[in-house]
Amino acid sequence: MHLRIDDQEIDVPPGTTIKEAAKLAGIKIPGLCDHPELERYGGCRLCLVEVEGIRGYPSSCTMPVSEGMKVRTNTPALKSLRLNILEMLLSEHPCICLICERSGMCDEVREGMRKVPQTMGCRYCPKDGRCELQEAVTQIGLKKVELCRIGTEKEIIRSPFFDRDPNLCILCGRCVRACADRGVSAISFVFRGFDTVIGTAFEKPLEDVGCRFCGACVDVCPTGALVERANKWSGVAKRVVETICPYCSSNCQIGIEVKDDKILRTRPKGSKLCVRGRFGLEFVSNQRLTRPMILKGEGLVEAGWQEAMELVAERLGGYKGRRFAMLLSGVLTNEALRTAKKFSERVMNSRAVAEDTSSDFSLTEIIQGPLLAVGDLAETNPATELAIRHSKPVVISPFRTMLAKKASVWLRCRPGEEPQVLEAIAKASVQENTDALGDTVISAEEILKAAKLLGKASVVVGPDCNRAVRKAAENLVRVIGGKLCVVGRNCNSRGVAVLGLDQGYEETMQSLMSGEIAAAYIVGSNPARSDPELIESLSNLEFLVVQDLFLTETAKLADVILPAASFAEIEGTYTSSDGRMLQLMPALSAISKSDMQIISELCHKMKGRLPDDPASSRPEGTKTWTGKGQQSEDITSSGSFILVEGPCLFEFGSGTRTSRVRDLQYLNKDRYVDIHPRDAARHKISNGEPVSIQSRGRSIRGLARVSMSVPEGVMRICGRASRIASAEVRRDV
Amino acid sequence: MKKKAARDTTEDGAQEICKGLDLEEGATIPLLQRVQSRLGYISPEALREIAEAMGLSESEVYGIATFYSEFKLSKPGRHLIKICMGTSCYLGGGKKLLEHMSRELGIKPGRTTEDEKFSLETVACLGCCSKSPVMAVDGVIYGGLSPSSAESILAHLESEP
Ligand code: SF4
Ligand code: SF4
Ligand code: FES
Ligand code: FES
Numbered sequence: 001m002h003l004r005i006d007d008q009e010i011d012v013p014p015g016t017t018i019k020e021a022a023k024l025a026g027i028k029i030p031g032l033c034d035h036p037e038l039e040r041y042g043g044c045r046l047c048l049v050e051v052e053g054i055r056g057y058p059s060s061c062t063m064p065v066s067e068g069m070k071v072r073t074n075t076p077a078l079k080s081l082r083l084n085i086l087e088m089l090l091s092e093h094p095c096i097c098l099i100c101e102r103s104g105m106c107d108e109v110r111e112g113m114r115k116v117p118q119t120m121g122c123r124y125c126p127k128d129g130r131c132e133l134q135e136a137v138t139q140i141g142l143k144k145v146e147l148c149r150i151g152t153e154k155e156i157i158r159s160p161f162f163d164r165d166p167n168l169c170i171l172c173g174r175c176v177r178a179c180a181d182r183g184v185s186a187i188s189f190v191f192r193g194f195d196t197v198i199g200t201a202f203e204k205p206l207e208d209v210g211c212r213f214c215g216a217c218v219d220v221c222p223t224g225a226l227v228e229r230a231n232k233w234s235g236v237a238k239r240v241v242e243t244i245c246p247y248c249s250s251n252c253q254i255g256i257e258v259k260d261d262k263i264l265r266t267r268p269k270g271s272k273l274c275v276r277g278r279f280g281l282e283f284v285s286n287q288r289l290t291r292p293m294i295l296k297g298e299g300l301v302e303a304g305w306q307e308a309m310e311l312v313a314e315r316l317g318g319y320k321g322r323r324f325a326m327l328l329s330g331v332l333t334n335e336a337l338r339t340a341k342k343f344s345e346r347v348m349n350s351r352a353v354a355e356d357t358s359s360d361f362s363l364t365e366i367i368q369g370p371l372l373a374v375g376d377l378a379e380t381n382p383a384t385e386l387a388i389r390h391s392k393p394v395v396i397s398p399f400r401t402m403l404a405k406k407a408s409v410w411l412r413c414r415p416g417e418e419p420q421v422l423e424a425i426a427k428a429s430v431q432e433n434t435d436a437l438g439d440t441v442i443s444a445e446e447i448l449k450a451a452k453l454l455g456k457a458s459v460v461v462g463p464d465c466n467r468a469v470r471k472a473a474e475n476l477v478r479v480i481g482g483k484l485c486v487v488g489r490n491c492n493s494r495g496v497a498v499l500g501l502d503q504g505y506e507e508t509m510q511s512l513m514s515g516e517i518a519a520a521y522i523v524g525s526n527p528a529r530s531d532p533e534l535i536e537s538l539s540n541l542e543f544l545v546v547q548d549l550f551l552t553e554t555a556k557l558a559d560v561i562l563p564a565a566s567f568a569e570i571e572g573t574y575t576s577s578d579g580r581m582l583q584l585m586p587a588l589s590a591i592s593k594s595d596m597q598i599i600s601e602l603c604h605k606m607k608g609r610l611p612d613d614p615a616s617s618r619p620e621g622t623k624t625w626t627g628k629g630q631q632s633e634d635i636t637s638s639g640s641f642i643l644v645e646g647p648c649l650f651e652f653g654s655g656t657r658t659s660r661v662r663d664l665q666y667l668n669k670d671r672y673v674d675i676h677p678r679d680a681a682r683h684k685i686s687n688g689e690p691v692s693i694q695s696r697g698r699s700i701r702g703l704a705r706v707s708m709s710v711p712e713g714v715m716r717i718c719g720r721a722s723r724i725a726s727a728e729v730r731r732d733v
Numbered sequence: 734m735k736k737k738a739a740r741d742t743t744e745d746g747a748q749e750i751c752k753g754l755d756l757e758e759g760a761t762i763p764l765l766q767r768v769q770s771r772l773g774y775i776s777p778e779a780l781r782e783i784a785e786a787m788g789l790s791e792s793e794v795y796g797i798a799t800f801y802s803e804f805k806l807s808k809p810g811r812h813l814i815k816i817c818m819g820t821s822c823y824l825g826g827g828k829k830l831l832e833h834m835s836r837e838l839g840i841k842p843g844r845t846t847e848d849e850k851f852s853l854e855t856v857a858c859l860g861c862c863s864k865s866p867v868m869a870v871d872g873v874i875y876g877g878l879s880p881s882s883a884e885s886i887l888a889h890l891e892s893e894p
Contacts, residue, residue, distance in 0.1 A: 185789070188796035201784075201791035202777050202806070209792050708785060 003069040018060035018071055019047055029073050030082065030139045032089075032132055032222050033172035034061035038181060043173055045085050046136060049073050057081065082140045089170055091147035093133070093223075094125075125168065125224040129236045132222035133170065154197070159206040160663035161279040162218050162228050166197050169225035173198075175217035182272075183389065183402060186211035207667060212649060214382070215278035219268060230282065231264045241587035242269055244574055245277035246331060246567035247652050249358055249463075249488030250383035251576045252277050256568065256587040263568065263587065274382035275664070276652055281568065283660040287550055288591050289563035300551075300561065305593075312560050313605040315543045316348065319519035324348045325508050328501055329525035330356035330490030333572030333584060336595035337492070337499055340523060343599050347606050355525070357502035358488030362578035366458035366485060367391045372425075372450070372476075374418055374469055375462020378402035379647040381487055388460060394450045396421050399646065399674075399716065400709040409450045411442050415644045415714055418465070422472035425451050426479040457482045463489035464647045488577060489653065491567075495575040512537050519543040523595055524564070528553035530654035547598060552656055563592040570594040641679075641715055643693065648718040671702040674716040680706045693717075761787050761797055765804055774805040810845040810852035812890055817867040819858030825865030826879075831855060833880035834868075837887070850891070 001014050008025045017040065019029050031047035034040065042062035049060040052070035057078065060071070072078070125131065154166040171189070175198060179187050186209045190199040200209045207213075218226045237257030245252040252271035257264040266273070266281055292308035293300040316324065326344040328337060337354075344352040363384060371393035377385035378401055385403055395407035398415045413421045417440050424438040428451035437444050459473045459482055470486060477484040488494055496502050511517045512534070520541055527534045529552065538544060538557045546558040555561045569590040573581045593601075650667045652658045659665055673691055685691060687706040692699045693715070702717060710716050761783065768779045775798055784794045798804045816822075816831045831842065838846050838853055845852045861867050864876025868883055875886055 185793050188790070188792040189800075190792070190796045191799045192802075199792070199795075201780060201795035204791075210790060 005071045038177040090145045126227045126232045127224035168223045174220040178216040178220045213275040228265045243585045244582045247276040248381045249493045250381050280661045283657045284566040284568045286660040293561040295559045320349050323518040324350040325517045325520045326352035327522040328354040330493040330496045331524045334495045335572045339596045339599045353505045353508045354496045354501045355505045356493045356496045358493035358497050359486040361485040370457035373460040375465045376401045377462045379649045419468045419472035422476045426476040460485045492574040521545045523547040526552040526554045526654045526656045565590045565592045565594045644716045646716045672705045672718050673702040674705050674707045674710045676712045807845040813852050815854045815856045815869040817859045818855045821862035822865040827866040830866045
């Protein structure tokens with residue numbers, strides 16, 4: 001479409017707004033409420049333009065272009081309109097500094113940066129230097145505000161990770177739209193007229209209205225109304241380092257803002273981050289190990305690298321062969337994984353394994369076709385879930401997950417029934433009649449309906465699904481000619497799988513439990529926390545080396561602890577699920593050596609020593625490993641309740657890192673037990689009431705959360721801590 | 734124990750009210766009206782039910798409810814205090830009176846004290862402009878008030894059981 005903006009002729013595709021077209025032509029129209037990633041709105045009226053043949057002044061951010069349009073963006077009339085509108089806007093906003101004629105010069109004479117708890121003007125605003133209002137004032141050329149200040153001081157609302165200062169809010173509605181875009185709508189415009197604010201139902205705290213703390217609202221806020229609390233007053237970053245989020249396999253691109261060798265904040269880089277990538281990186285500077293430690297006598301004491309490495313090399317030398325095991329994890333870089341694999345195979349004549357896997361698939365491709373999803377991806381892999389949500393997948397889940405809400409067909413099975421449902425779909429897609437579709441709570445009609453949608457579909461299996469689900473999914477994929485997409489748990493799950501390190505984890509655990517393994521080297525994982533039943537076997541090891549960022553539960557059992565550098569301090573790569581190499585960039589100076597460096601130094605030290613005889617018989621009377629995290633085993637029913645543990649957004653994996661992020665810890669402080677309203681009524685439990693659940697002689701305490709998201713007769717506990725409690729469930733309050 | 738029983742009935746009530754309504758687009762307001770006419774106000778539980786039924790978030794429904802002044806969002810107290818914000822009263826010190834009472838009771842206008850004794854509201858003009866500033870307590874009009882005289886009227890009520 002061809003149009004003229006000011007003196008420029010330009011061609012743009014239909015559907016473009018005037019404002020976007022102007023931007024393409026290099027003309028910047030001011031505006032505070034529109035945002036390229038959000039729904040069009042047209043609330044602030046700063047982007048008014050004149051269009052030949054149209055009366056009045058349309059807002060350019062909402063009006064689409066049309067053929068032959070003639071637009072003027074900067075006439076005297078427009079200028080004075082904008083001045084007036086902006087002046088009005090500023091009559092409700094602290095603005096002295098914006099229009100002070102010595103603006104920008106007061107830095108030298110400023111004393112005591114913060115004597116008052118509230119922002120009085122821009123120099124005292126946490127967004128100073130990053131504020132779009134400042135930009136607009138400059139661009140529009142406002143020099144004075146003559147209207148008197150109206151409105152009363154409103155209280156600052158604190159929530160985990162960020163603060164909301166309603167006094168700085170210009171009610172542009174960006175945050176509301178950003179939240180709606182994520183499908184949450186925790187905030188909304190409330191009250192009307194002068195009293196209008198952005199708020200929550202009954203002014204409840206954000207965590208009580210379903211906020212997932214992705215920070216999308218903070219990212220789009222043009223003013224200082226919404227800012228991260230961490231480093232709030234540290235100003236603008238010196239540099240931004242683009243790297244990859246170290247949590248889940250969604251592999252979001254992040255920009256780490258750095259100043260004085262400290263992470264100020266993290267911003268999305270063309271990605272839609274979740275709370276972990278956005279606010280969860282504080283662990284890199286929290287309780288880190290900086291020096292190796294060695295078990296001497298009863299306790300672990302700090303030691304030099306030389307001493308620690310010598311000791312490891314010497315002791316491990318005695319366990320070559322099958323008495324040694326190396327446990328890795330998908331949080332490590334490809335470089336570290338490769339070196340570790342080489343170390344355990346060539347130097348130790350044994351194998352390295354990781355409890356992690358992922359298949360090879362391209363998210364952008366699979367969302368083009370039909371989809372079936374199993375697992376609670378919104379909790380485990382939020383960005384992946386966001387991407388597939390829009391293609392309206394068929395969802396198998398007992399719970400009304402974020403994804404189930406958007407499903408084209410939601411097959412609400414009983415917990416643990418997922419494999420049977422997958423089987424039923426497989427059957428239904430080859431046979432016409434409705435009988436013999438298996439014995440699930442889902443009707444044959446629904447199964448058939450789903451099967452009809454799923455020809456050649458991609459089957460997405462979340463990392464919270466057990467092996468039975470994966471098997472059934474594999475089979476279904478074979479029948480329907482689709483694609484199996486096993487979503488990885490960690491940032492480099494795919495790297496683990498490519499190197500074949502996902503093979504043999506269970507056997508290794510068996511040999512660990514049976515005592516066949518006498519020495520182990522654990523890098524970047526914390527089995528003592530994720531799997532408390534392994535603690536005994538780990539402490540019985542003759543020699544245990546743990547390499548980690550922190551003094552983890554597992555590290556406490558070690559003979560030698562080697563401190564490693566975090567993802568933010570190293571270069572390296574992760575492999576994405578579609579096989580791309582994603583580059584990590586160092587943002588901070590390294591606190592310690594990288595995993596790869598440590599392991600390769602060890603390789604050098606130990607090479608040349610002769611391998612010992614692989615050997616030593618298996619001790620008598622041993623236990624066997626029962627496996628964990630497997631849904632079917634975590635489900636037990638007793639009386640009328642089935643207890644299920646679900647993954648939790650705020651606690652990642654074993655929780656080693658997320659427990660070192662203060663506000664995530666705060667969000668995890670209460671363990672919630674979801675219970676259906678009818679069950680709650682029957683047992684006289686009300687929302688928020690403490691409950692205790694008896695299980696295997698242990699009792700789990702939690703707060704009841706009455707919610708339709710669980711089916712009747714089922715209780716769901718959020719997060720890892722419940723893992724201890726997978727047995728009989730009885731209610732006793 | 735007694736308190737809990739009361740809460741349970743509200744919850745059930747809300748559920749019942751929302752049941753069986755046709756949930757077409759735009760039904761939120763009729764639902765709110767229905768709840769208000771049954772309960773006398775929109776309780777947090779009822780709001781949750783409505784949100785659930787409409788596929789909206791609680792905050793979205795709250796946004797709608799607070800947009801229309803007809804909806805009350807807290808349980809009416811035993812005594813209703815209305816402070817006039819009409820032009821004459823506003824100029825005659827009504828604003829100050831409101832701020833004072835709001836601080837005294839610890840609630841914003843539109844709310845009810847925790848002990849459910851007082852609700853505070855503002856009105857546009859009570860038709861007694863000559864006596865500004867004016868306040869009405871349970872329908873009885875008091876004029877020419879100062880913060881302290883208004884307080885003593887409340888104190889009188891407060892001493893009641
Ligand atoms: S908080 Fe920020 S984004 Fe939200 S309405 Fe106010 S100014 Fe706009
Ligand atoms: S979705 Fe995954 S990769 Fe993206 S920010 Fe969250 S944890 Fe990090
Ligand atoms: S930017 Fe167009 S109305 Fe705000
Ligand atoms: S303005 Fe208060 S009674 Fe009229």
